[in-house]
Amino acid sequence: MAELMYWEAIRRAHDEEMAHDPLVIAMGEDIGIAGGTYKATQGLFEKYGSERIIDTPISENGYTGLGIGASFLGVRPIIEIMSVNFAWLATDQIVNTAAKVRYMSGGQLEAPVVIRSPGGTAHQLGAQHSARMEKVFMGIAGLRVVTPSSPKQAYGLLKSAVRCNDPVFINEHELMYNLKGDVPDEEFFLPLEGSTVAREGTDITLFGYNISTHWCLQAATELSREHGIEAEVIDLYALNPLDAEGIARSLRKTHRALIVEEAEAPVGVGSEVMAIINENCFFELDAAPRRVSAANVPIPYNHSLEKAAIPNVKDVVSAVLATFGLSN
Amino acid sequence: MTVTPNHRANNDDTVDQSQLSDEVKLRLLQEMLYARRFEERCYEAYVERKIGGFLHLYSGEEACAHGVLEAARPGEDYVITGYRDHIHAIKCGTDPRAVMAELFAKETGCSKGRGGSMHLFDAEHHFMGGYALVGGPFPLAVGMAKAIKLRRSDEIAICFLGDAANNQGTFHESMNMAKVWNLPILFVCENNLYGIGTRIERSTAVTDQYKRAAAYDIPAQQTDGQDLDKVYAAARVAVDHVRSGNGPYFLELMTYRYRGHSMSDSNAYRDAEEEKVWQGRDPIDLWKERLINQGLITAETFKSMDHEIIESIEDDVIAFAESSPEPAVSELEKYVLAENDPYVTGGK
Known part of the structure; x- marks a missing residue:
């Protein structure tokens, strides 16, 4: 059992899932060479290269839609949106496409994407960097929403979210990335439902x-x-x-x-x-x-x-x- | 040919040399005529209230989908489009009976009656859907191209959308990403001059859509979308460019839709003279005349081809859609989420 910070637990889940499946990719603003605003992908650009750890342009709806489109063909993207406030721009693709495509295609297509994003108030970041969005996403049929409160959950929920065939929105928190907690050394998966x-x-x-x-x-x-x-x-x-x-x-x-x-x-x-x-x-x-x-x-x-x-x-x-x- | 700056139809019908074999030419005539009759029958079924919701018809634009997809590998290449999607699906290989059954909201429809006219899907034939948010498919298409590249396979992604979609942010975001990552995607702009009921020059600063691709350094071409030979020749260049690993390509096809934007559209915003000019360049008439001139078909054989198509749509397609069952209400909540996904319960 190791004590990990919340961001380290997320990083470990990324690393294991990318090693496990070559079609797992990660994408988002500054997640590659810069290592991620919250270090969730630190060192992975060097390990997996620019085709799988993708520094995106600042085009939230565009790159989220890109990840969703790639997921139709079996790719499993982990999309980081730097602040949940920016996810408003991507709601069209998350809500209108990812959450609905299985249904409106009669079960033929699915969008197994993970969208991770921190919400919440940190330190004087102002109105457009401090809001939360879980109330929006939790009311959308076809979209799973989970929100880890510990490093163990951050790891285990991300692991399951990557492998689950539904789109999963993971609500993190800017103030929690340095939170420490025990995370078992052996691989594990946490359920995406329950409490x-x-x-x-x-x-x-x-x-x-x-x-x-x-x-x-x-x-x-x-x-x-x-x-x-x-x-x-x-x-x-x-x-x-x-x-x-x-x-x-x-x-x-x-x-x-x-x-x-x-x-x-x-x-x-x-x-x-x-x-x-x-x-x-x-x-x-x-x-x-x-x-x-x-x-x-x-x-x-x-x-x-x-x-x-x-x-x-x-x-x-x-x-x-x-x-x-x-x-x- | 050049398309005049004000986008009037061009009457220059000269074709240097067709790249299509006689056999393919005849098949394409049959396919385009089938598409026209299919859409006309949809119109009737809508009036009869057999089809509900929205209905966007493709009549007048047939040479676009047929010319482009003939140059590609329908059924293998990944195709995505907006809500005017019946004919793209059929050209990709979707059974027309399953398309009509979908419009009739039946369980045997290609989206099991859950999608409707704007949301046809056929994963088996790589028809990745019709979507109803204007411009929504752009990033999805680029994502499919990203997946193709990651998998190192030699399909391409083809995104058919109208001119008005290019005024969405997704157009710019997607063109940019497609170029930055050099992805195998062909953007096909079916420029029918209208975004719903607003003519292009009233909504769009640059009316020649192919010029907008230059902003992203994506090679582009504009051609007459009513002339199948010209569409095919341009698409051949475009598809080969993309499949050879040279990155994205943008193809603009100048075309016209005969019906309103959808069935709820009075069509009052269009000039009767303009409609007449374009109907004088009907893609099927042009093609038929050409094949008659080339001695491949006679007016009479065309007539019997038409008759057979109308009959087969009635006897085969409509009959199938009519007699198919509706989805069971007990299955209302099916397809919302994956069934029995082990990771929902933590991998157990």
């Missing part, structure tokens, strides 16, 4: 994904220490499809729910999880579910405003206490 229990608890379920799983875990520690509340933390690493069964299973145990998301609330992970709760286990609830989300604003540049726009561990703790009719 994991990141912390067992009995009193309330905190639903997180990607960076917000970490906020939930920190809040759970504090809640246990300061308030005697044992929170269960469910890591929703798969956003499309969401794990309705896993959500309901935890609710049957804790009877309370709080969803924590970095994105703004409307039409998001929180609203979708609440809908699942309502549809599957409404009568298990002892209190109304809540969500902690970003302010409904474009992310500001000013540091204080930026901080105020994004939820934090304190917000999670307060929301949990409110669920119990308590306050801190």
Whole structure:
């Protein structure tokens, strides 16, 4: 078992999959000679050459479409979009082609592409480099969406995404590439559906994904220490499809729910999880579910405003206490 | 021939020397006539409400797909296009019955009734689809060329789109990438002078589309899209260039569609005089007259060929589409995702 950083885990998955299958390629802006903005392909240009590690022009819709077209003929591209904000430009090819081609061809064509991209607020990057897009992609039939919260998940989900015959969007986070964690040395694959229990608890379920799983875990520690509340933390690493069964299973145990998301609330992970709760286990609830989300604003540049726009561990703790009719 | 700057039809019918054998010439006459009758029958079926949704017909443009694909390897080369796709699919080898059944939304359709007129697919014959976002297929086509190059095989990718698609960003992004990576792709621009209902000079700064390829240093040629000999001769050069590993090529074919953009189109934006001029250069009439002059066919044999085609479309194609079953509603959610993909459950 080695301790790897999140980016090292992604790089290892790239390297193994490219060694495994000559039709696996990686493409994106600055991923080759420059080694990748987040080092996810560091050293691979030297190892696999310019035909398989492709520095693309700054043409997000164009190169994403190129990867999708290549995938029709059996190529398995791992497409890096430098910031998820740029993926808006590629939504036409992702949504109109990759997600629909199997269906509209009656099962003849498929688009086994992986699109990786970091979303979320880092350090004063401004409105056009700080937003998230998972709420858009998780509502698209035919497109899988996963979002790793640890180096182990980053490795295992990418490995499965490359080999899966569906298009998979992997939502990463700019602040998580240097996160450290244990990754088993032997090759492994993680399921692209489901959820994991990141912390067992009995009193309330905190639903997180990607960076917000970490906020939930920190809040759970504090809640246990300061308030005697044992929170269960469910890591929703798969956003499309969401794990309705896993959500309901935890609710049957804790009877309370709080969803924590970095994105703004409307039409998001929180609203979708609440809908699942309502549809599957409404009568298990002892209190109304809540969500902690970003302010409904474009992310500001000013540091204080930026901080105020994004939820934090304190917000999670307060929301949990409110669920119990308590306050801190 | 030169195409006049205002894109009026050119009446110069002189052909230096046809590169096609007599046998192929006759087959192409039959194929183009079949295409015309097929599209006309689609029109009727649409009026009869047998075909739903949108319907974009190819009548008037037959020499483009037939000339280009005759110079290529239909069924082997990877072909992709927009929503005016019936005839490209058939020329690639798709069974016309499966095309009509698709338009009739039947399970036996070439996309199992899930696609419709704009989304015909036939993976077996390397017809990689009709797509309905204008300009959407450009990057997909370049990606197919990338895959061909990675696999070191000798097919090429052929992307047929209309002139209006060249005003999308994908055109420029794709031309650029095709050239940077020297990919085996032929861009065929079927310039029918209209983007939906807007004439080219009202929407497009440079009306000669082949000139736009110069921005990416891609060799290009413009030719008369109504004359099959000329289309074939130009396509021969283009296909050979691409297949020999010289990178992309851009071929502009000057053509005209007789019907509106789609069936919901009043066609009121076109000048009757202009339509008359172009109908005077009908690709099938031109070809028929040429073959009659060359003694390959008589007016009478043409007539019986036509009769046979109409009959076979009715008895074979329409009958098949009519009698085929619709998809089962119980299979509504089939084909959204891969079935039983082991990696969805972590490789187990």
